[in-house]
Every structure is written in C-alpha cells, then in structure tokens.
Amino acid sequence: MQRISRVRQALVMTGVASLMLATSVSAGAAGATAKLNAADAKLVPATYKNMTLQVATDATYAPDESMNGTTMVGFDVDLMKAIATTLGLKINETNVTFSGIILGISSGKYQIGNSSFTDNKAREKQVNFVDYFQAGEGVYAKANSKATFTGLKSFCGMKVAVETGTIEQTDAQTTAKACPKNKKLTILSLSTQTAANLAVSSGQADVGFLDSQIAGYVVSTSNGAFKLIGSAVNVAPYGIATPKTTAGKGLAVAIQAALKTLVANGVYGAILKKWGVSAGALPVSKIVLNGATS
Amino acid sequence: MATNGDATLKVVPVRHPGRWVGVGVALLFIAMLVHTLFSRVPRGQGSCHPAAGVATCWRFSWNDVGQYITTSTILHGLLLTLELTPLAMIIGIVLGVILAVMRLSPNRLLSSTAWSYTWFFRGTPVFVQLYFWLYIALLYPTFTIGIPFLHYVPFTHVAFWHLDSNSIFNPFKAAVVALGLNEAAYMSEIARSGLIAVDEGQVEAATAIGMTRGQTLRLVVLPQAMRVIIPPTGNEVISMLKTSSLASAIGVTELLGASANIYNANYKIMALLIVASLWYLLVTTVLSIGQFYLERRFAKGALRTPPPTPIQRLRRDLKGVLEKFTVGHRQIVEVGQ
Numbered sequence: 001m002q003r004i005s006r007v008r009q010a011l012v013m014t015g016v017a018s019l020m021l022a023t024s025v026s027a028g029a030a031g032a033t034a035k036l037n038a039a040d041a042k043l044v045p046a047t048y049k050n051m052t053l054q055v056a057t058d059a060t061y062a063p064d065e066s067m068n069g070t071t072m073v074g075f076d077v078d079l080m081k082a083i084a085t086t087l088g089l090k091i092n093e094t095n096v097t098f099s100g101i102i103l104g105i106s107s108g109k110y111q112i113g114n115s116s117f118t119d120n121k122a123r124e125k126q127v128n129f130v131d132y133f134q135a136g137e138g139v140y141a142k143a144n145s146k147a148t149f150t151g152l153k154s155f156c157g158m159k160v161a162v163e164t165g166t167i168e169q170t171d172a173q174t175t176a177k178a179c180p181k182n183k184k185l186t187i188l189s190l191s192t193q194t195a196a197n198l199a200v201s202s203g204q205a206d207v208g209f210l211d212s213q214i215a216g217y218v219v220s221t222s223n224g225a226f227k228l229i230g231s232a233v234n235v236a237p238y239g240i241a242t243p244k245t246t247a248g249k250g251l252a253v254a255i256q257a258a259l260k261t262l263v264a265n266g267v268y269g270a271i272l273k274k275w276g277v278s279a280g281a282l283p284v285s286k287i288v289l290n291g292a293t294s
Numbered sequence: 295m296a297t298n299g300d301a302t303l304k305v306v307p308v309r310h311p312g313r314w315v316g317v318g319v320a321l322l323f324i325a326m327l328v329h330t331l332f333s334r335v336p337r338g339q340g341s342c343h344p345a346a347g348v349a350t351c352w353r354f355s356w357n358d359v360g361q362y363i364t365t366s367t368i369l370h371g372l373l374l375t376l377e378l379t380p381l382a383m384i385i386g387i388v389l390g391v392i393l394a395v396m397r398l399s400p401n402r403l404l405s406s407t408a409w410s411y412t413w414f415f416r417g418t419p420v421f422v423q424l425y426f427w428l429y430i431a432l433l434y435p436t437f438t439i440g441i442p443f444l445h446y447v448p449f450t451h452v453a454f455w456h457l458d459s460n461s462i463f464n465p466f467k468a469a470v471v472a473l474g475l476n477e478a479a480y481m482s483e484i485a486r487s488g489l490i491a492v493d494e495g496q497v498e499a500a501t502a503i504g505m506t507r508g509q510t511l512r513l514v515v516l517p518q519a520m521r522v523i524i525p526p527t528g529n530e531v532i533s534m535l536k537t538s539s540l541a542s543a544i545g546v547t548e549l550l551g552a553s554a555n556i557y558n559a560n561y562k563i564m565a566l567l568i569v570a571s572l573w574y575l576l577v578t579t580v581l582s583i584g585q586f587y588l589e590r591r592f593a594k595g596a597l598r599t600p601p602p603t604p605i606q607r608l609r610r611d612l613k614g615v616l617e618k619f620t621v622g623h624r625q626i627v628e629v630g631q
Binding site for chain 2: 099102103106107122125126164165169170173188189190191195198199201202203204
C-alpha cells in the first residue's frame with residue numbers, strides 16, 4: 001500500500017506541478033528565472049567558490065522537498081537552485097535522513113542543509129541559519145477521527161506520530177512530560193515523514209504532527225483520507241543551515257544577499273506561488289541570520 | 295647445574311624472535327590506542343565547545359559519557375532492550391526447535407512447511423519484517439480468534455475474540471513478533487544441525503530397546519544435541535541483543551533509540567553512541583560468561599576433564615608466575631650454599 005500511495009502521490013504532484021508551471025508560464029510571471037548577481041557572488045568565501053557544495057535534504061516532506069522518481073523536487077529545492085545560480089555556486093543535492101543533517105554539517109560532510117529546518121536557539125549552537133520562510137506546526141488525522149487540537153496540551157491521551165529529529169518531536173516530548181498520569185501522551189517517532197504518515201493511516205497513531213504547510217499538502221493529496229484538525233501553533237522561521245565556522249558564516253551572508261535579490265526580482269514569490277506555499281513568505285526585513293526567538 | 299657432564303655443549307631455551315617482534319608491535323599498537331582514547335583536543339575542533347575558561351576537551355567526550363551513562367532515559371532504554379531480547383529469543387528458540395523437528399519428520403508436508411517457513415523468514419530483511427508487523431493494520435484492521443473459514447457458511451459465524459490490530463501490535467509487540475519469528479528461522483537451522491549431529495547409532499539403539507520416536511527424541515537425542523546447539527544459540531542471543539536495536543526504526547525507545555533521542559536534542563552523537571556501546575558491551579560480557587558455564591555443564595558427558603574456568607585459569611597463571619620467581623630464587627640459594 002505504501003508503494004501504491006507513493007506512485008499516486010507522485011502522479012498527483014507531477015500533475016499539480018506541471019499545471020502550476022503551465023499557468024505561471026502562460027501568465028508571463030516576471031523574473032521567473034534567477035540570474036547570476038556579481039555583487040552577491042563576491043560575498044561567497046573563497047573556500048566555497050571552487051568546490052561543489054554538498055546540500056543535504058530529507059526528501060520526504062512534500063511540497064518542500066520530495067522525490068519524484070530519482071529527482072528531488074519541491075520549493076526548497078527550487079529556491080536552492082535559484083540561490084546557487086544567483087551566487088554562481090556549484091551544488092550537489094543529496095537525500096539523507098533528517099536527524100543526521102545538522103551532525104553532518106558540523107562534521108564537515110555537508111556544506112548546506114536545506115530541509116525545512118525550524119530556526120531555533122538549540123540548533124543555532126551547531127549551525128548558522130539564514131531565515132527564508134516561516135511555518136507553524138500543524139496537526140492532521142484520519143477523516144473519521146474524533147480528535148480535536150486546541151494547543152499542545154490537547155495531545156495528552158493521544159498517540160502522536162512525528163519524524164525523528166524534528167522540532168515537533170521535541171515539542172511533543174516536552175508536552176508529554178507535562179501530561180497528567182492518566183492521560184499519557186505516546187510519541188511514535190519514525191525516521192522519515194512518510195513512515196510517520198503511514199502510522200497515522202494504519203491507525204498506529206491518532207494524529208500526525210508536522211510543519212503546517214506539509215500537513216496541508218498531505219491532506220490535500222490524500223483523496224479525503226485525512227483532514228486537518230485545529231490551527232497551526234508555534235509559527236517560527238525556517239533556516240538554510242551552513243557550518244558554524246567563519247567561512248560558513250560568510251556563506252550564510254552570501255545566501256542572505258541572494259535571497260534578498262530573489263525577493264526583489266520576484267523569483268522568490270514565483271517559486272512559493274508555484275508550490276502553493278505563499279502563506280509562509282517572509283518579508284525582506286525578516287531575512288536575517290540566526291533570527292530564532294526560542 | 296650442568297648435569298649432562300659435557301662442558302662444551304651450551305644448553306639454552308629455544309628463542310622465538312618472530313614472537314618477540316609480534317609482541318613488540320602489539321604493545322606498540324596497544325600503547326597508541328590507549329594514548330588516542332584518552333587524548334584531548336583544543337577548543338573549536340570537532341564538537342569541542344567546553345565551558346568558559348577551559349581550553350581543551352576529551353576527544354572521546356568522556357565527561358559527557360560519564361554524565362549520560364546512568365540517566366533515566368538510557369536506563370529505561372536498557373530495560374526495554376533487556377525485555378525485548380529474551381522475549382524474542384524465547385519465541386525464536388521454541389518455534390525453532392519445533393520447526394527443526396518438523397523438518398526432520400518423514401512426513402513430506404510437515405518437512406516442506408518447515409522448509410518454506412525458514413526460506414521465507416531468512417529470505418526477507420529483518421527491517422522489512424519489522425515495518426510489516428508495525429503496519430499490519432493496513433492489511434488486517436482486526437484480528438479475530440474463532441473457527442477459520444466458518445464465516446463463509448451463513449449464520450454459523452463463531453468468534454471468540456475480536457482484537458484491534460493496532461492495540462495488539464504497538465511498536466514493542468510488533469518488534470517482539472518480528473524479531474521472534476525471524477529468529478525462529480535461524481534457530482531451526484541450528485537445532486536441525488544439533489539433531490543430525492547425534493550419531494545415528496543412538497537412534498537405532500533406542501529403537502532397538504523399544505522407545506517410541508517421541509521418547510527417543512526427548513531422552514536420547516535432544517540431550518546430546520544440546521552440546522552442539524548451545525554455542526551457536528549463545529551466539530544468537532548475543533546477536534539478538536544487538537539486532538534489537540533495529541526496533542528503534544519502528545519507534546521503540548530501546549537503548550539505541552533512547553540514546554538517539556538524546557543526541558538529536560543535544561547533538562553529542564559520539565558521546566551517546568559510546569554510552570550505548572558500553573552498555574551493550576557490558577551485557578554481552580555477562581551473557582558470554584553465562585554461555586561459558588552453560589557449555590561446561592553440557593560437556594559433562596563428553597569430556598573427561600572440562601576446560602578450566604576463567605577463575606581457575608587466572609589462579610593457575612598467578613601460581614605459575616609466582617613459582618617462576620620463587621623457584622629461581624631457591625636455585626640461586628642452593629648454588630650459593
């Protein structure tokens with residue numbers, strides 16, 4: 001069943017993506033392609049100018065990043081390609097497990113982490129972040145579920161499926177400690193988001209807890225099998241991660257400049273519109289380095 | 295001292311120069327290993343972010359290892375591992391012995407069924423089997439215990455028990471079932487090898503004095519087969535201790551899953567992997583000692599003198615070292631007199 005729903009999901013996505021692409025092309029979206037910007041490219045540290053940067057992504061998070069056959073697609077992927085073009089960088093995208101990305105950046109295996117990372121203070125100790133998007137944490141359940149979500153406390157007494165290493169796992173663990181003894185919160189954490197989604201569809205978990213636009217996407221492509229419950233909480237910025245070294249900071253500054261250029265020439269807005277996530281667009285003033293507030 | 299009477303012959307012990315070179319190289323590597331295990335790295339290298347005022351940290355983060363090795367999360371994880379391993383092994387051993395006996399049955403259907411079971415459960419990855427049992431509710435939303443096929447006959451549906459699959463197969467139980475059934479396939483081969491290792495003459499003799507097949511199996515064959523079955527079974531128990539770490543992939547927070555939860559939050563992956571490894575090593579050591587004594591017990595019928603236990607060997611070695619010094623001293627004293 002996993003294989004069938006994956007194929008169906010891929011087909012739906014290809015259909016949706018090509019439809020959106022067709023409409024954007026026919027509407028003549030201005031500045032829909034990124035171009036090299038010499039001023040921004042000058043900011044890239046010398047170490048990164050001549051190497052192929054390894055970009056780590058966990059492609060189980062549609063519409064941000066997912067696998068379409070053997071190609072990675074998603075708005076994070078398109079945005080990173082646009083940033084690389086603006087800065088004249090050579091990048092190589094790799095699909096890896098989410099919980100290993102920050103560790104991989106700290107140990108020098110990857111130079112950029114582009115996987116819908118929520119920028120928070122704990123992660124900022126390990127990597128530099130360039131904020132580029134904002135999202136909340138959303139909840140979805142099976143269509144016939146009677147569960148309600150009015151905040152993290154309503155998870156008490158439920159079984160929640162999360163992806164390992166995500167902010168939702170941390171928040172669920174914190175909530176679990178504060179739940180009363182007779183309403184235990186059981187957390188089922190699996191290594192990929194698709195495995196966590198399967199846990200909800202097979203009934204192993206009552207609800208799935210993940211980023212809000214992902215929840216929206218899962219519900220919209222489920223053909224009525226799932227529904228969103230409650231509204232998103234803990235809206236926080238997403239960050240592109242770079243190493244916590246001087247060169248890494250320099251790379252983050254260059255990426256920040258490239259993002260500002262992409263907002264100015266409309267490419268940022270077009271990419272978000274293509275994938276249906278314009279609600280999370282960040283104003284230029286919020287495109288900062290390490291802007292976590294918690 | 296020279297009792298052979300010939301003054302021109304010099305008697306010396308055999309020299310083993312190759313052995314001495316080997317000892318030297320081994321000592322060198324041991325010294326290098328100990329040195330690097332307890333080396334320190336400067337601030338900023340790798341994951342070294344020490345408190346203010348401290349310039350270096352342990353390369354292997356021994357301070358973090360000491361901090362996390364007895365936290366309740368890790369100990370709860372260890373408890374789950376220690377529950378998961380015997381439960382899975384009991385299912386594996388019991389089912390494995392049954393399958394081995396079925397395999398050696400003269401009835402073709404029984405032996406084919408046993409072979410097919412082994413073929414299927416050895417032929418699919420454990421990982422896949424774990425996921426299968428976790429998501430079984432996608433195939434069978436409820437399990438019913440009743441009389442099979444009766445639901446095709448109208449008005450005679452008899453069901454004693456309806457069970458929701460997800461309440462039966464929560465991650466822990468799914469892991470026990472998956473690991474147990476997988477282990478049964480491997481244990482059936484081990485048990486079979488033990489049974490066929492017993493000399494055919496034993497079975498002939500038992501049949502000759504009128505024992506039934508069941509009596510032969512229970513009283514003559516199995517006790518002798520145990521000697522061949524125990525060492526690989528001990529191996530399998532120790533292996534299951536580590537294979538249980540795969541259960542973390544389906545959400546069981548056993549030892550490895552517990553340490554992963556900690557390092558996903560504080561990013562101290564090396565320290566926590568060392569913590570998990572140390573606990574696994576400790577339990578493996580205890581199990582190995584247990585296996586050694588169990589093997590000695592079952593070797594009673596086969597060996598005249600059982601091999602020395604580690605304690606006996608240690609006492610013998612110590613006595614030998616002491617004698618070397620005291621005997622030599624006595625000899626010098628004799629010559630001096």
